[in-house]
Amino acid sequence: MRRDVFQAIADPIRRDIIEILSTEVLTVNEIAEKFEISRPAISKHLKILNECGIITFNQSGRERLCLIQPKTLIPAFLWIKQYNKLWEDRIDSFENYINQLQTKKKNNE
Template sequence: MNRDVFNAIADPTRRSILMSLTSESQHVNALADKFDMTRQAVSLHIKYLQECGVITIKKEGRERHCSLEIQKLTEIADWLEPFRKMWTGKFNQLDTLLDELQSKPKKEL
């Protein structure tokens, strides 16, 4: 099955695993300890993330260390960019309107 970066972030557990890997690579058991599910369930999520290409797994002795593949995640940022621009424009319009409203003299009652 062909999986992509959007499949990786579709599940909250997988998003949490990715967030856990932002600061440093971690071994599978350390990641599994952070979740209220079986190690097997976490391992399946990790395998899924690997198939999506957003993490790599390096075997060191008996441990498997997971590392984030930042470059692959740029696909998400690239896809979101038009929406970011749209919202930035909307917020700028709101700022302009608020500035105009604040600069108008207040009518006394």
Template sequence: MRRDVFQAIADPVRRDIIELLSKESLTINEVADKFEISRPAISKHLKILNECDIIAIDKKGRERYCKIQPQQLIPAFLWMEQYKVLWEGKLDSFERYLMELKSKKEDNE
């Protein structure tokens, strides 16, 4: 099954792996050590990230190193960017509403 970047970032564990690898390249075992789930589960997540070309896995001797390929995340960032203004407006509106409620509460006290 061919996956895309959106499927890859849909899972919180994969997002955590992406964040982890954005700081440094790690072996598969080092990645697994950072999580409290089974190594086979981590291997499955890494496989999906690799299939989506979000990470590359390079073999060096007996170790396999995972490194991020951030350029593959660009489609997701571009898609999310179009909604940034919408959500900022909604959050600003919600903040104003909360401030009004707080002000009314203080006036009634």
């Protein structure tokens, strides 16, 4: 089954794994040690991240190194970015509303 980046980032454990691997290359065991879930559960998350193309595995002797492929996160970034302006406008509108309420309150005192 081919998965996409949105399936990968939908789970908080996978988001944490992505964050960890964004700063260092780790073995599967080193990643598993950072979580309080079973090694098989971590392996399942890593498999999904690999199927999504977000990580790759490199064999180094008996160890499998996990490497992040940051370019595969671009579609998610672009999707989120399109809503940035919308939320900035809403926050600005709310700030203006609060300022108007404060001005009315001061004028009524």
